Amino acid sequence: MSKLYPAKPPLIKIEGVTKEYRPRQGFFSRDHNKVLALNHIDLSIEKGEIFGLVGQSGSGKTTTGRLLVKLEEPTSGSILLKGMPINELKGNTLRDYRSKVQMIFQDPYQSLNPYLSIAETILEPLEVHHIGDEITRREKVVDTLDTVGLSPGLDFYDRYPHQLSGGQRQRVAIARAIVLNPEFIVADEPTSMLDATIAIQLFKLLTRIRETHDMTFLFITHNLAAANYLCDRIAVIHEGHIVEVNTAEKIINNPEHPYTRKLIQVQPSFAFDRKSCL
Amino acid sequence: MLKNPYIQRFIKGWQIFIKNPLGKTGLIILFVFMVMALASFFVPLISPMYDPMTGIDPDIKISTGPSLTHWLGTDNVGRDLFAQLLEGAKVAFIVGLSSAFFSIVIGTIVGMISGYAGGIVDTILMRIADIIMVMPSLVILLILSSLFGQFNIWIIVFIIAILRWPAVSRVIRSQTLSLKHRPFIEASMVAGASHLRIIFRHIMPNVLPLAFLYMTFRVTSAILVEAALSFLGFGDPSQVSWGMMLQWVWKSGHMFQAPYWLIPPGISISLLTLAFYMLGRSMDEVLDPRLRKEGQS
Amino acid sequence: MALLSVQNLIIGYQSQNGLLRAVDNISFELEKGRPLGFVGESGCGKTTIGMTLMGLLPSNARILGGSIGFGNKDLTKLNEDQWRNIRGKEIAMIFQAAMNALNPVYRVDEQVIEAIVTHRPDISATDLDKRLKELFDLVEIPQNRMKDFPHEYSGGMKQRVIIAMALACNPQLIIADEPTTALDVIVQDQILKEIKIVQQKMNTGMIFISHDIAVVASVCKDICVMYGGQIVEKGTREEVFGSPRHPYTKTLLGSYLSLDNKGEIIVPDMREAADLKLENGYCRFAVNCKICSRACKSRKPDWIEISSTHKAFCCEESVVRNANE
Numbered sequence: 001m002s003k004l005y006p007a008k009p010p011l012i013k014i015e016g017v018t019k020e021y022r023p024r025q026g027f028f029s030r031d032h033n034k035v036l037a038l039n040h041i042d043l044s045i046e047k048g049e050i051f052g053l054v055g056q057s058g059s060g061k062t063t064t065g066r067l068l069v070k071l072e073e074p075t076s077g078s079i080l081l082k083g084m085p086i087n088e089l090k091g092n093t094l095r096d097y098r099s100k101v102q103m104i105f106q107d108p109y110q111s112l113n114p115y116l117s118i119a120e121t122i123l124e125p126l127e128v129h130h131i132g133d134e135i136t137r138r139e140k141v142v143d144t145l146d147t148v149g150l151s152p153g154l155d156f157y158d159r160y161p162h163q164l165s166g167g168q169r170q171r172v173a174i175a176r177a178i179v180l181n182p183e184f185i186v187a188d189e190p191t192s193m194l195d196a197t198i199a200i201q202l203f204k205l206l207t208r209i210r211e212t213h214d215m216t217f218l219f220i221t222h223n224l225a226a227a228n229y230l231c232d233r234i235a236v237i238h239e240g241h242i243v244e245v246n247t248a249e250k251i252i253n254n255p256e257h258p259y260t261r262k263l264i265q266v267q268p269s270f271a272f273d274r275k276s277c278l
Numbered sequence: 279m280l281k282n283p284y285i286q287r288f289i290k291g292w293q294i295f296i297k298n299p300l301g302k303t304g305l306i307i308l309f310v311f312m313v314m315a316l317a318s319f320f321v322p323l324i325s326p327m328y329d330p331m332t333g334i335d336p337d338i339k340i341s342t343g344p345s346l347t348h349w350l351g352t353d354n355v356g357r358d359l360f361a362q363l364l365e366g367a368k369v370a371f372i373v374g375l376s377s378a379f380f381s382i383v384i385g386t387i388v389g390m391i392s393g394y395a396g397g398i399v400d401t402i403l404m405r406i407a408d409i410i411m412v413m414p415s416l417v418i419l420l421i422l423s424s425l426f427g428q429f430n431i432w433i434i435v436f437i438i439a440i441l442r443w444p445a446v447s448r449v450i451r452s453q454t455l456s457l458k459h460r461p462f463i464e465a466s467m468v469a470g471a472s473h474l475r476i477i478f479r480h481i482m483p484n485v486l487p488l489a490f491l492y493m494t495f496r497v498t499s500a501i502l503v504e505a506a507l508s509f510l511g512f513g514d515p516s517q518v519s520w521g522m523m524l525q526w527v528w529k530s531g532h533m534f535q536a537p538y539w540l541i542p543p544g545i546s547i548s549l550l551t552l553a554f555y556m557l558g559r560s561m562d563e564v565l566d567p568r569l570r571k572e573g574q575s
Numbered sequence: 576m577a578l579l580s581v582q583n584l585i586i587g588y589q590s591q592n593g594l595l596r597a598v599d600n601i602s603f604e605l606e607k608g609r610p611l612g613f614v615g616e617s618g619c620g621k622t623t624i625g626m627t628l629m630g631l632l633p634s635n636a637r638i639l640g641g642s643i644g645f646g647n648k649d650l651t652k653l654n655e656d657q658w659r660n661i662r663g664k665e666i667a668m669i670f671q672a673a674m675n676a677l678n679p680v681y682r683v684d685e686q687v688i689e690a691i692v693t694h695r696p697d698i699s700a701t702d703l704d705k706r707l708k709e710l711f712d713l714v715e716i717p718q719n720r721m722k723d724f725p726h727e728y729s730g731g732m733k734q735r736v737i738i739a740m741a742l743a744c745n746p747q748l749i750i751a752d753e754p755t756t757a758l759d760v761i762v763q764d765q766i767l768k769e770i771k772i773v774q775q776k777m778n779t780g781m782i783f784i785s786h787d788i789a790v791v792a793s794v795c796k797d798i799c800v801m802y803g804g805q806i807v808e809k810g811t812r813e814e815v816f817g818s819p820r821h822p823y824t825k826t827l828l829g830s831y832l833s834l835d836n837k838g839e840i841i842v843p844d845m846r847e848a849a850d851l852k853l854e855n856g857y858c859r860f861a862v863n864c865k866i867c868s869r870a871c872k873s874r875k876p877d878w879i880e881i882s883s884t885h886k887a888f889c890c891e892e893s894v895v896r897n898a899n900e
Binding site: 103105110129 | 281282283284286460461462464465466467468469470471472475479480483484
Binding site for chain 1: 616617759760761763764767786787788789790792793812816817818819825826827828829830831832833834835839840841842843844845
């Protein structure tokens, strides 16, 4: 194949990334205990896909998400956005990166500053990146609130987190993540603290945002069934290693790795007919 | 408007606070002293005889006991003791509150920066705090005073603040450390907020309640240090304060002869500091849900 | 004969917004050998029921009415001393993240011994030893791990110790409140199997509370579906999950994600939280119900029998019955 026209790089590429944690020891002791949260992982995420990262607690899935938003740095290996490495970003280039890559956090009760109104929370990214002026910012916030289903946006504008339910707070978190129109969003277990009926509504919202905003998502979860519902492709992660990557359909119906098979086998299931629920 | 979290927190805190007998007592005592402090502005207007510093009763040249014109009596040059007591209340509040305020401002800023920055900045700041913390503030003030002559009250306030901020900063630093990793702080980082913005917009509102709590303890210590300083003769000689009153009763040799002169300032110092302490303890209960009694959420 | 018979139970919480009825006039019966599952989402009252059955309601909660028949006692009328006699001995609880309930400074066997000795203070040393071995065998923890400390155990093993401690005195009733929610799915599988084995071997009555339908379905034979403090549907597992009748049960099942139905999930449109101040008897699901009619807001729902064991709580009979009934 000619190298003159290389294929377009994936939106996100993780190459040989390792993340070590060294618990702090005394000055004189030798460091033998390191924890390898991630062990040489490779991952590619294409533009426009909803990519699932499925693993149990301690598997390294959350660490992966945090590395992608630069809340932490890899010990070795590199992460590339559209072919450009993000390791050395500082100052303005880092801020630029942050306008392109956002995160939705897991705990709706902790991811909003209780002292800021909803408007102030969603305005923050706009203010930090000096986008628009007071009037256009206000419009954008109201618009975004409507987009995430908190309608009418003006009603929710001046409210505070403690006045909202868990599902509504998570919608605010989503609004904050999309207000800058980023290219890529890491959703770290966004529904694991919510009821099933609310979670499903949020999944519908995320799918809609993928269409309307041309968004790419990394969906981190411990729930294989949720990943199957939402995602195009799924990577299964276990103890810092990616054990299998494939389309959702193949992972569920044709799992190759024994760990994946085990995950599927232990899903509790019961007989019921969905048609009876209409 | 009413839904603003600051107001909500205040209302909720008030409801818990007011149930605590310690809080109620402290508040009542404080109220009494506040009235006294306010009265001190008006009493000299009744008659120049009642000016605490210069008001000499022309008829009295020695220390006398309580009477109708002088409710607590007079000191050895004929000045009204009650007026002095009121003036002392005013000074105690001013010294206590301003000194505490300055300590809090310094301590909070240092604590937030130290906790947030971590690493070498944290180490340096905290070592400085440790060094200052172990210095006995009274002794330092005495030494400085004997080197530079008697200080005016505001210098005393300032020096107490400088010597007392470390305690605050330690607490604020721990609070900052635990807040630093809360998801909403990380969310702001991911949004691209600068460190300064995060410290002042996100961390500060969450540590301020704790800062106010510690302010009450700082008030206590400031009042006590000023009183001790004045009692030992190193206070501001142009300012009447309770400590000063104790200095005078001692220096003029009336300590055991004039209980009406000795006891009021002594009790006032104890009661006021006790009141602030009670306030602080019940605020602690408001701020730390684990300390609350059963039945309160 | 029913092991547990709850009639018209009402439990209220005093909160800043007034009196909330966390549990609104519920009735159910529990038979030995037929584990009963309570399934519902947050705020539905299922955990409150669990707490009530252990006498562990917080101080701002009150039993406002009804009765709980257990043996020859009414559990709503017990004082703290009487509860202490029952808790752990006749009724035991396994709760969520219970592995944090193990004291890190004592060995595991010491903690199980404490559970036994609290209620049988004059047990002989040989009997104690025998019982200890029985319990560890029952939850499949090898003998050579008995003297370990809790931090040496995995999450699943810790949960199994908690189960052993709950069983220590051979209780008649076990209440399991979200026992596997904090566990990995692989460990959850093991623990659920463990619970089923234990329940069958010891023939204890069991109430299993969870928000996860599949987990409840794997353990329980009878189900109560709860919403807003009311039971909206009850029946056998096959009836409730195989042929759901109440609109909420259908919503819940419709949103359940399993591995084999990507295209058929029905996304509900539930915006409002249940109103727990709503007066006794009115349907709390009405605000979110798609089929709800104006009549639902002014009439009180009643139990509509679909079979001798299967009932749904609704105002509209036509909603609940199938077209061909």
